[in-house]
Amino acid sequence: MTTTxxxxxxxxxxxxxxxxxxxxxxxLAARNLRRGANAQxxxxxxxxxxxxxxxxxxxxxxxxxxxxxxxxxxxxxxxVVQWMFTVANTSGVATASDRESGMLSRCRWMxxxxxxxxxGRLVSDVVWxxxxxxxxxxxxxLAGFRFQGPVLAVxxxxxxxxAFALTLTAATTAVGLVSAGPEAASATLNLPYLVLILLSTxxxxxxxxxxxxxxxxxxxxxxxxxxxxxxxASASPSAxxxxxxxxxxAGLLAVGVWAATKxxxxxx
Amino acid sequence: xxxxxxxxxGLRKRYGEKTALEDVTFSVAPGTLLGLLGHNGAGKxxxxxxxxxxxxxxxxxxxVAGHDVVAEPEEVRRSIALTGQxxxxxxxxxxxxxxxxxxxxxxxxxxxxxxxxxxLLERFRLSDAGGRPVREYSGGMxxxxxxxxxxxxxxxxxxxxxxxxxxxxxxxxEVWSVVEELRQGGTTTLLTTQYLEEADRLADRVVVLGxxxxxxxxxxxxxxxxxxxxxxxxxxAPERHEEAAAALRRSLEEVSGQNGTLVVPxxxxxxxxxxxxxxxxxxxxxxxxxxxxxxxNEVFFALTDPGAVPGPAEESRT
Numbered sequence: 001m002t003t004t005x006x007x008x009x010x011x012x013x014x015x016x017x018x019x020x021x022x023x024x025x026x027x028l029a030a031r032n033l034r035r036g037a038n039a040q041x042x043x044x045x046x047x048x049x050x051x052x053x054x055x056x057x058x059x060x061x062x063x064x065x066x067x068x069x070x071x072x073x074x075x076x077x078x079x080v081v082q083w084m085f086t087v088a089n090t091s092g093v094a095t096a097s098d099r100e101s102g103m104l105s106r107c108r109w110m111x112x113x114x115x116x117x118x119x120g121r122l123v124s125d126v127v128w129x130x131x132x133x134x135x136x137x138x139x140x141x142l143a144g145f146r147f148q149g150p151v152l153a154v155x156x157x158x159x160x161x162x163a164f165a166l167t168l169t170a171a172t173t174a175v176g177l178v179s180a181g182p183e184a185a186s187a188t189l190n191l192p193y194l195v196l197i198l199l200s201t202x203x204x205x206x207x208x209x210x211x212x213x214x215x216x217x218x219x220x221x222x223x224x225x226x227x228x229x230x231x232x233a234s235a236s237p238s239a240x241x242x243x244x245x246x247x248x249x250a251g252l253l254a255v256g257v258w259a260a261t262k263x264x265x266x267x268x
Numbered sequence: 269x270x271x272x273x274x275x276x277x278g279l280r281k282r283y284g285e286k287t288a289l290e291d292v293t294f295s296v297a298p299g300t301l302l303g304l305l306g307h308n309g310a311g312k313x314x315x316x317x318x319x320x321x322x323x324x325x326x327x328x329x330x331x332v333a334g335h336d337v338v339a340e341p342e343e344v345r346r347s348i349a350l351t352g353q354x355x356x357x358x359x360x361x362x363x364x365x366x367x368x369x370x371x372x373x374x375x376x377x378x379x380x381x382x383x384x385x386x387x388l389l390e391r392f393r394l395s396d397a398g399g400r401p402v403r404e405y406s407g408g409m410x411x412x413x414x415x416x417x418x419x420x421x422x423x424x425x426x427x428x429x430x431x432x433x434x435x436x437x438x439x440x441x442e443v444w445s446v447v448e449e450l451r452q453g454g455t456t457t458l459l460t461t462q463y464l465e466e467a468d469r470l471a472d473r474v475v476v477l478g479x480x481x482x483x484x485x486x487x488x489x490x491x492x493x494x495x496x497x498x499x500x501x502x503x504x505a506p507e508r509h510e511e512a513a514a515a516l517r518r519s520l521e522e523v524s525g526q527n528g529t530l531v532v533p534x535x536x537x538x539x540x541x542x543x544x545x546x547x548x549x550x551x552x553x554x555x556x557x558x559x560x561x562x563x564x565n566e567v568f569f570a571l572t573d574p575g576a577v578p579g580p581a582e583e584s585r586t
Contacts, residue, residue, distance in 0.1 A: 012375075014374055014375050015345070020375065023372075027373055028373070031361070038360075101357070101358070101359065102352050102354050102355070102357075103357075105322060105356060106370075107373070108321075109320045109345060109348065110370070111342055111374070112373050112374075
């Protein structure tokens, strides 16, 4: 890199254009990742998925095998979705923390692209999603999980996981921006996560729920996404099982982005 | 730098029913330091937020370094640095990493950002601490780093929002000396503070805000003269407080105090005679009368809200 290239042109805008957005978004993403790369998150992203995959397998594996269900194949996509919640909740809490510390304000009074803060968060979240998918995929592989379909279906699996995580992130960002602080954001985000994941087909099939609850469990967004991931990992992926997930993601994304945009405009 | 001042004219801002700023007008001449003095909730931070483009005013005009804050926000952002009430830094990153981060956000390029970070660490006497995470810094070091972070690129206008609130006396002194250095370098500065002492030490001129309005303006010396160097304090039975206050207000302008304690500025000793006369005419028998130096709080109160009696509600943050 030459010296002239490093120096911004005199009077050049540091706010407008895709170039500034990309460069500043990447600088902020690198900072997010640097913050996140500590001992705690290594445990969260590398050790917990292993504990979950093998723990649940030990607990329920034999019961499901007796019913003729391959639990490693059933469980691994659910752990992926569970981790998408972890990525999104961590992101929402980090946003609340940036708002509290004044980092968000700094990005707003400095001549920095108006979208760079959000772009940086999205990029670092995507990196965490990919790390989680690889770690969980590897753990699942050890337990007997296999991508049984074509490569395109594997790509679809990863894309759907990323899309779902970013959809959740839009919502958790809105929560992070309106919360009193990171602790409050964390408390607010944990309850819906637990309810949504427990009342879904993540760990048991829908038929295991009481009759009155079963239709709701089957139609829930979390079940839809998990079932779509299971289909994409199976020998015969079917579009029919992926569409409900895409519909949910599109709808929730619209609501999440609307809420986050509104919250962003008010946050100081 | 010509035109690098601040001009505020008729600035207004409401939050729902509540008025934060009402017809606020003042200006900061290029290269000078203006102290914006006021209690919590007086509108100081709202004014800073409007001038730094964080908040859109409801009415009026404001120009910073010659640029309108509503019509040309980007030009304003390219002319300013802001140090808020809480140091806006990344606690996890080191001091140096913070400065490099802000340099890179301003598109300096990694090599220039690193060089600039080292220059600033040296200038703000933080070179030794540059490699340590910010969470290990003292309050004074944080504020200095926060100031440095605003100056990664030289800016003609500096906003300091209560830069020493919560600092111990030594850290406060450190921040003051940095602010003085910057002003000597020609930076136009708007400083908000709750401390008369701070305004006295640093400001060329002072604007006093009370409940979103400008209530007084002048040099620190002029304001102190207005209040006078002494106050007369009278104690009466608490149940007769209102009666006594009303009696004094008939001839005296700035009456404050509560629960039977009344305080009026007493630039001349004759004010004591005047106070006693007014109370006698009203039939209120004072329990005690003293002539003493005003506390900072009283000076401040007399300037921010003349004529009103302070209650607990006005002390709290709104």
